[in-house]
Amino acid sequence: MAAAFWMFKSLTSDFNRQFYLKLEFVNVPPSINLLSETEDSAIVTLSGNGWEFLSGEMFTSIETLTIDLSFLKGHKPGTVSVALAPFVKSLLEVPQARVRFVRVFPDSVRFSFTGNFSKWVKIQPDYSVTFKGQFIQSEPVTVVPDSIELFGDEGKLMLIDTVFTTKVNLVSVSNSVDTAISLQIPAGFRTSLKNQQVQMQLPVSEYVEKIFPVQVRPVADEPEELHFIPSEVSLTCRIPINRTQSITANDFVVVGIPSSGSRKSYARIEVQKQPPNLEVFSIYPSFVEAYFIR
Numbered sequence: 001m002a003a004a005f006w007m008f009k010s011l012t013s014d015f016n017r018q019f020y021l022k023l024e025f026v027n028v029p030p031s032i033n034l035l036s037e038t039e040d041s042a043i044v045t046l047s048g049n050g051w052e053f054l055s056g057e058m059f060t061s062i063e064t065l066t067i068d069l070s071f072l073k074g075h076k077p078g079t080v081s082v083a084l085a086p087f088v089k090s091l092l093e094v095p096q097a098r099v100r101f102v103r104v105f106p107d108s109v110r111f112s113f114t115g116n117f118s119k120w121v122k123i124q125p126d127y128s129v130t131f132k133g134q135f136i137q138s139e140p141v142t143v144v145p146d147s148i149e150l151f152g153d154e155g156k157l158m159l160i161d162t163v164f165t166t167k168v169n170l171v172s173v174s175n176s177v178d179t180a181i182s183l184q185i186p187a188g189f190r191t192s193l194k195n196q197q198v199q200m201q202l203p204v205s206e207y208v209e210k211i212f213p214v215q216v217r218p219v220a221d222e223p224e225e226l227h228f229i230p231s232e233v234s235l236t237c238r239i240p241i242n243r244t245q246s247i248t249a250n251d252f253v254v255v256g257i258p259s260s261g262s263r264k265s266y267a268r269i270e271v272q273k274q275p276p277n278l279e280v281f282s283i284y285p286s287f288v289e290a291y292f293i294r
Helices: 002-012 050-055 085-091
Strands: 014-026 032-037 041-049 064-068 078-083 100-105 108-115 117-124 127-131 135-137 142-144 147-152 162-164 168-173 177-182 197-202 204-218 225-229 232-240 253-258 264-273 279-284 287-293
Touching: 064 085, 085 100, 127 135, 127 197, 135 232, 168 177, 168 197, 204 225, 225 253, 253 287, 264 279
Parallel strands: 014 064, 117 162, 127 168, 204 253
Antiparallel strands: 014 041, 032 108, 041 100, 078 108, 117 147, 135 204, 142 197, 177 197, 204 232, 225 287, 232 279, 253 264, 264 287
């Protein structure tokens, strides 16, 4: 009987209880650089009876007090004091927490911070791809966004022009790819991009093989006029189905590169210009006779 009375009194009487919480600072704007954090833990005092602490077990099991520093965005460099009470009270707003806030020690933390330099840099996707059967890349790969703003040390930042994604290996692809990939942010730098990810898009289409007869031209800086026999070569290309009508022989530039400076020689055929994302599968013939007309 006495034990039951003692338990009832313990559960219905008010008392204070202390909790030691580790401080975690999140959402630090990339435009600032924290120089100091004066505290890494706090003692929170709550009041309530035994029943209330039992019903507030969700709160009492928390080991970390999260301090959101997003409000520092646009703040001038210097020192700022952040009160801890509002962050503790926000934990008590859940229905299960019937206990009451008494105090937190220390009641605030102070930060010193400076501004970070920033620079916009391009994003370069790092990927390899193999295609299944009669499929091919039909358009250039894109990433969204295609650039990001990096924040960090000015001297080191000036050396960076490109940020790469993590390597993606695409195998036996037969459909267009639209996937999220992570960025490899250089150590010591930050960005405001959420999740540190971009969306990579790789258009894929079935292809057909098509042959184009193309006139052989001399190299632009060749000092003497050249004649080639034959004067045309055939380019066999793999073309995405949706581009077959838009590509003609005029979209190609083929040059003959003589093997020697003699009056008659052979010239190696080289494709100097072609439409983007189009594979020249073969050149026939790959060598032609070249005559110098002096």
